[in-house]
Amino acid sequence: MPRKHRIQFPGAFFHVMSRGTAKADIFLDDSDRNCFLDILSEVVERCSWVCHSYCLMNNHYHILIETPMGNLSQGMHLLNTFYCKRFNEKYGRVGHLLQGRFTSFLIEDDGYFMSVCRYTSLNPVLSGLCAHPENWQWSSYGPTAGLCSAPDFLETSYILRFFDNDTNRAREAYIRFVLEGMSSDTSATPWKKASLQSLFPKGMGKLERNFAIRKAFLEHGYTAKEIASHLNLDLSTIYRIIK
Numbered sequence: 001m002p003r004k005h006r007i008q009f010p011g012a013f014f015h016v017m018s019r020g021t022a023k024a025d026i027f028l029d030d031s032d033r034n035c036f037l038d039i040l041s042e043v044v045e046r047c048s049w050v051c052h053s054y055c056l057m058n059n060h061y062h063i064l065i066e067t068p069m070g071n072l073s074q075g076m077h078l079l080n081t082f083y084c085k086r087f088n089e090k091y092g093r094v095g096h097l098l099q100g101r102f103t104s105f106l107i108e109d110d111g112y113f114m115s116v117c118r119y120t121s122l123n124p125v126l127s128g129l130c131a132h133p134e135n136w137q138w139s140s141y142g143p144t145a146g147l148c149s150a151p152d153f154l155e156t157s158y159i160l161r162f163f164d165n166d167t168n169r170a171r172e173a174y175i176r177f178v179l180e181g182m183s184s185d186t187s188a189t190p191w192k193k194a195s196l197q198s199l200f201p202k203g204m205g206k207l208e209r210n211f212a213i214r215k216a217f218l219e220h221g222y223t224a225k226e227i228a229s230h231l232n233l234d235l236s237t238i239y240r241i242i243k
Helices: 030-047 070-089 108-127 141-145 166-182 206-217 225-232 235-242
Strands: 012-019 049-054 060-067 103-107
Touching: 012 070, 030 049, 030 060, 030 070, 049 108, 060 070, 060 108, 103 108, 108 141, 108 166, 141 166, 206 225, 206 235, 225 235
Parallel strands: none
Antiparallel strands: 012 060, 012 103, 049 060
């Protein structure tokens, strides 16, 4: 069966993720993460991308990119190929480092964009790698919040303009916005603008339902547990669909 074509066009925004084969770690130490960021910087420049957010975990990474040239697949091929080659050379290994094709979600509105920014910042906290997003140096949270210098390839002004035209006030508001996501009170998430009943109308097909699950989680801020309860599905099923 032929693979589905990627949705890509000039000016599109994407939330992109790649994971290690069989969930194996793709970053074994800090030098690996620095290597990846160097390659990402090169790809951003070569492909004229705009990188708005990133987070490097242990066995996967997230990036939020804008593609003025409509060249998502070209850039991702360069990014993953170059990194895998460096990784294999360093550790004397062969074979695929990353599991299948990269995953990409087209970002179609501001609410989804901001939810991805918050999610990537909180991913290390939610995964138990640190207690606070500022403690994880391998994400764009610190540079965007003004807590450390930003790498050359990272564009922080676009995110900050959502909060205030004054940079200092915008950074303070951005910090509050991200930290609100650490609360169990999901009503604090500003993008939860649609009810679960409206997101999951009766009679929708399985593909439509799966898309709506990802939309409810990533765009509207509902927890996987809330979605599972509403749809009467196992929590593991919801997590699988989201990933």
